[in-house]
Amino acid sequence: MSRERQADASSGALAAPSRAGRFFEDFRLEEEIVHATPRTVTAGDVALYIALTGSRFALNCSDAFARGLGLPAAPLDDLLAFHIVFGKTVPDISLNAVANLGYADCRFLAPIYPGDTLAARSRVIGLRENANRRSGIVYVRSTGSNQRGEAVLDYVRWVMVRKRDERAPAPAPAPFVPDLPGAVAVEDLAVPAGLSLVRYDFAAAGSPLAWEDYPPGARIDHLDGMTLEEAEHALATRLYQNTARVHFNAQAQKGSGAGHRLVYGGHVMSLARALSFNGLANALKVVAINGGRHANPCFAGDTLYAWSEVVSRWEIPGRRDLGALRLRTIAAKDRPCGDFPDKDVEGRADSSVLLELDYTVLMPRRAS
């Protein structure tokens, strides 16, 4: 309760119970934070996610398809689950964030079905004050779990957070930066219990292409474009109960450098993944996010396009029915991706690039 502005115990009067968010000084290494508002996910969330993204991956759309692969029902889209867990962390972690710096080591664990209740908590795993002493970097490992306490996803993110009082800064904690993997290792990928792609229905899924058809280095233009409206990203971001004000308060944003509400970066991830269906229809499940970078801000009115590169093609130990692809999907705005916009020689993203997402998917292998 230390971060609440509390009732004055002597008068019984309530000063102000509202949360303005944590500042850098409020975080302690190894601290555990329980995030508010457990959320039962339902068929309503699934339908809204389709309406907001146009996603068409058969595994998440069809109970019949999922049952044909050994699952009890269509599991929740992995990114929808990510956003719901992420949203819960915002009021405690990033309300005063200057910037969302990165993601790493995100694994999707137990599948989530409508009716499951998701809760989230975070552990502070790194802290480093910036040289200017006005802000610092906070590393957290956030975990989403279901009503049985099973982990459903787990990831690290790091954000730059302002200090409460820049003129009289508190002493900085000893700097600690965690070791993070460049990518989730194959042996750490979780294949859902019971999932078998032996009888995978390629026609229903929308493409005849299998894991074998995607060699490392291959680049895929996803062709389609999708224009984004204010109401759409605001609906999505509220659905995830993400309260970051940059997404909602147009009046406050007028006075900011951006001038407009920023689109939640996770919505850009979801749109890129939905666009990637055209070319990667059988990338049926995201099992890991290895990293992500929001290269430029996204605003309502932008038209999003995407392309992907196959980074690696991995066998899954003990499995002949499925394999993993490590992908890099780039979302660009107002620019078709037939020429694969990317970085310049100094590693700077093209000005049209919004997102670079490094992730790992499961894909059916051809029957041998």
Place this chain on the structure above:
Amino acid sequence: MSRERQADASSGALAAPSRAGRFFEDFRLEEEIVHATPRTVTAGDVALYIALTGSRFALNCSDAFARGLGLPAAPLDDLLAFHIVFGKTVPDISLNAVANLGYADCRFLAPIYPGDTLAARSRVIGLRENANRRSGIVYVRSTGSNQRGEAVLDYVRWVMVRKRDERAPAPAPAPFVPDLPGAVAVEDLAVPAGLSLVRYDFAAAGSPLAWEDYPPGARIDHLDGMTLEEAEHALATRLYQNTARVHFNAQAQKGSGAGHRLVYGGHVMSLARALSFNGLANALKVVAINGGRHANPCFAGDTLYAWSEVVSRWEIPGRRDLGALRLRTIAAKDRPCGDFPDKDVEGRADSSVLLELDYTVLMPRRAS
């Protein structure tokens, strides 16, 4: 059927079966009106309500949380239920309303769960022609009930309704104005059967503050702002099947004084309640609406802020686990509420104030 323009029985020809709404002359004291379109509420409505408002109250978001408090599942948000019942009354009561004048004596009764079917009826409890003889005030008590015929909510509202023909007005009915309570009395508040807050999870709910922490007179700035788009309020209002044309027909509104579609006042209530989570996270259930005033019209593009005042703090007879707070929540537009915009000395609302809502909530008490 008297208010339908009917088939001409002699010719068998249909003149016009569409409803243009009732006029003041069409109401009779003590008349009962059955409203159309029973509605099964579902997880889809719940998800949309979250996407439209960003509401985060744990009781309405999590089956697991609700079960921990003795309920069978997460009940429907009280205001969502209110809007669905209200919407059904519009075609019969307020399609020709000049103004929605007030609400009173609204009680939330049996909890509503996804799968329940809501129906609505109204009883005319007051009529008073205006001095200008061009319109009159109609008072109705509207009741929502579930598929077992149990009342789920019940409220009075009064509206100013035009007369059909201003030049040849029908004789006015004897004026009758009902007695209405200033607030629902504590002993009339309905605590859901089975609800126990003895094991209330403050961390999951998002705040350590209990009923004891909110003394009468306390004022709370809810801090956050939320900008509203046309598509958002139109989606909300259609979800409630509220057909009032001022919310939907931009072409007709261009010719009106407003110039734009008006946002349904109930959506402003919902946004204010959702914003109030930041500061009142444990105000888990609305049990009464004592009154409400839409001080100024709300339009798309407005950024809403809110603050609340604790009007009264009441014990609930026989309960140690929970108490009631009577609150006044004010929603303002385009203006943060740190200085609590309200009324001037003559009782006129500040020009930024959209809504003043007087309502009563349940809140957990601290274990003694």
Place this chain on the structure above:
Amino acid sequence: MSRERQADASSGALAAPSRAGRFFEDFRLEEEIVHATPRTVTAGDVALYIALTGSRFALNCSDAFARGLGLPAAPLDDLLAFHIVFGKTVPDISLNAVANLGYADCRFLAPIYPGDTLAARSRVIGLRENANRRSGIVYVRSTGSNQRGEAVLDYVRWVMVRKRDERAPAPAPAPFVPDLPGAVAVEDLAVPAGLSLVRYDFAAAGSPLAWEDYPPGARIDHLDGMTLEEAEHALATRLYQNTARVHFNAQAQKGSGAGHRLVYGGHVMSLARALSFNGLANALKVVAINGGRHANPCFAGDTLYAWSEVVSRWEIPGRRDLGALRLRTIAAKDRPCGDFPDKDVEGRADSSVLLELDYTVLMPRRAS
């Protein structure tokens, strides 16, 4: 797999797995096409459909009402099912369509309930190259089926599709144009098994008017107007997983003749049907679409109005509880329909007319 740009078998490299859609040369008479992404429909889709259209037909809104008529639950709105099936056909049939020319012989068969999984396939039943040799007309019969393989709906549409290479056109197939009925015959209409309107609740449904009250030739102004926003039609069209780029890509549309995203014509159909509730509240179920014409394009910002004409009134063989009406519903933009805008003497639609939909509904008969 012939229409995929495939992996080069010799190098193992993937050229481009994304689909740019079929061209006229890619269709073969009698060919069967299995469309991607089976879709489990849920209460989430139902709620979104209400939020997007404001539809109020009691049969689709209330499980209790549906059970009172002998059905197990509220069935999915017929047009919602139509759009979901239609959406699946788009990537295979009409991605390169120049124009959607018509619909015919659409029958709604087994009712669909939340939890059912819809899949779609099409059979090419006609092909005719245009005289200019740059495009041709493709006729398909598309069928939606549920997870038990029962047909839920079935319709013919024809579209004008570009040829791949206009300068070196492939030889044209022998022209074949199928025979299509002007309207689905009464004896081909499917009344859901178990449905009985003997105890139909006219008050709950919203109108006392029965089948007998709608003589052929009657015209009904539906009075209400509804303004459409970009986010709304985009949400609807993504919900149906319809990927036609004219609806989504504002950037590409800027360079087109239209200048803006086109509203999916099916959304106009749904809005017209929803508006028709005011005047046709007891037209409880669509059993056939006899034909449809999108007379003018619809854009965001348009305010839609509608009116209907009773074309025919048919008894259903063996039934005293219900009858069929063949209706023609016209949707117009930015123009109230009190004077029934329609065609000029040469059969050209009024410039305000967006849609002319010829369809058949079931309606309760008065107890004799």
